[in-house]
Amino acid sequence: MPNATLKYSSQAVAKLYFIAALGLFTGQIIFGLTLGLQYVIGDLFFPLIPFNIARMVHTNLLIVWLLFGFMGAAYYMIPEESETELYSPLLAKVLFWVFLVAGALTILGYLLVPYATLAEMTGNDLLATMGREFLEQPLPTKLGIVVVALGFLFNISMTVLKGRKTSVSLVLLMGLWGLALMFLFSFVNPSNLVRDKMYWWFVVHLWVEGTWELIMGAMLAFVLVKTTGVDREVIDKWLYVIITLALVTGILGTGHHFYFIGLPGYWQWVGSVFSALEPIPFFAMTMFAFNMVQRRRREHPNQAAVLWAVGTAVIGFLGAGLWGFIHTLSPVNYYTHGSQVTAAHGHLAFYGAYVLVVIAMISYAMPMLRGRQANPRRAQSVEMWSFWVMSVSMGVMVLALTGAGVLQIWLQRMPTTGAMSFMATQDQLVFFYWIRVAGGVGFLLGLLMYLSSFFVGAASHEQTDTAANMRVRQV
C-alpha cells in the first residue's frame, strides 16, 4: 500500500525495526522487574532463572533493542536526508529477520541451556569471548552482529553516497561505523585479566560515552529539524559543537574506568579531569533542545515527539552528566566503585540518553510510517502521560538505588576497622530495594501505557483537525 505521508517509500522498512525494538524493550523491563524482586526475595525463581541469567537477558535485551532502534532510525532518516530511496530495502528486511532470529535464539539459549554448556556448544573453547559483562553472547551471535552491522552499514553508506550529504547523515554514519568498529574489541580477550578489562572498556565505554553520543546527537538533531523547522545551518553548528565536546571529553574520559583495575596511577588524573568535563556535552544538548524549541518556526502537530526529544536532552544530562559526575572523580570513586551508586547512574543514563532518544525517533516517525503526520490528540495525550509515568518511576528507582549506594558505602566501604560484610550490608538496604521495585512496577505501567497509545484513535470532534494536520507541509 503506497504511503502518501512518507517522502520515500523505502523508509517503510523502519517500521519493522521499531516494532521489534518496542517488543524487546518490554521483555527487558519484565526481566528487570524480576531482578529487582530477586534483590529482596533472594531465592525467587531459583534455580529456574538464577539472577545472573535474568541480568544477562535484561542487559542484552537493552543493547539489542537499542540497536534495533538505531537501525530503524537510520533507515528512516537516511533516505530523507539523502533525498533518495534506500540503496536496498530488501537487504534491510533480510537483515532484520536475521538479527531478530539470532537475538531470539541467543536469549532462548541463555534461558534454556546452562551457560557453560552454551559456551561449549558454540565454540567458546576455540575463541573465548563469553562470560564478560554485556559481552556474554555466544561466538556465532557476535559474528552475526558483525555480519548484520556490515550489511546495514553498506546499505546506508551506499544510500548516503548516491544522495545529498547532510551533517546529520554524516554524523549518524560516523557514529554507526564507530559503533561497529569498537564492537570488534569484543573478540579481544587476553588471558591477563587486566588487559582483558582494559580492552573490554573499548567496547563498553567507547560505545556509550563515545560513538553512541554521535548517533544520539544526529537523531536528536533530525527530530528537532523536523519538528521545529529551525534553519539547518544553526542545527548543524550545534550538532558539531556537541559531538566535539562529547569526544574530546569522552575518549580520555575512558580513564575513569581505569582507576582500580590494575592500570597505572596516572589514569586517576586523566580520567578524573576529562570525565569531570563529560557533563558539558550533555548540558549543551539540553541547551540545544530548549533553544531550538524556543526558536521554532512551526507548530508541528506531533507535540509528543517534541516532549520525548526535550526529555532525552534533560534526563540524559541528569543521568549521564550529573549522576556520572557525582562518582567520577577518583577519590570519590575509590568508595563508590562497584556499588549501588554505579547501578543508579547506569539506569538513569541509559534511560535518559538512549531509551528516550530512540522513543523520540519512534514517536516522530511512527505516525508517518502509519500514514499520518501525527497521532490523534488523545493518543498523544496518552503518550505524553506515559513519558511522565516512566520518567518519574525511573526517578524513584534511581533515588532508591542512590540511597542504597550511599548507605552501602557508609557501612561497608568507609569504616577502616569493623566494616560490615557485603551480605550483611545488603540486609540493611532492603528498604531502598523495595522502593526500587515500586519504581520498576511504575515503569512497567508507564511502558504499557506508551504501548497502548498506538491503539488510541481520534475522538469524533478531532476528525477535522486530523484532516488539517495532513495538509501541514513537511520541512
Next chain:
Amino acid sequence: MSQGFTSQMARNIFYGGTAFFVLLFAALILHTETKIPERSKAGDLTPAVVRGKHLWETRNCIGCHTLLGEGAYFAPELGNVYQRRGPDFIKAWIKAQPTHAPGRRQMPQFNFTEAQLDDLVEFLKWTNGVNTEKWPPNIEG
C-alpha cells in the same frame, strides 16, 4: 553563538579535536601496555590461572559478583576474596552451594572437579595480587 562561527568551522574543530584525542589516547594505551606485566605480575600467570579465568567466564560469575569492582552488584566482590577467606574456604563454599536458605540469595551448584576448584582458586589468588592502587578500601570489598 556569533554569526562569525559557521557550521563548517565547527565541523573542522570536530575532526581536528577527535583526531588529536584519539592519537593521545592510543599513545597512553601503548604506554599502559608496557606497564601491565609488572602491575599484574604477569610472571605469575600460570596455565592454572588461565584455566581458572576460563571457568570464571564460562560460569558467568560476573553476572552476580564484581571482580575488581566490575560486574553485577548482587554478590560479594571477589578480587580480594583470596585474602578475605583463603583457598580452603573458597573451595568449601563453592561445593556447598546452593544453601537453600529460604528467602536468601542463592548461588548455583557448578559441579566442579577438585582440579577445577584449584584452578579457580589460582585465578582468584593471581587476581588478588594485581596492583589496584589499594582498592578496595577495606577487606570487605
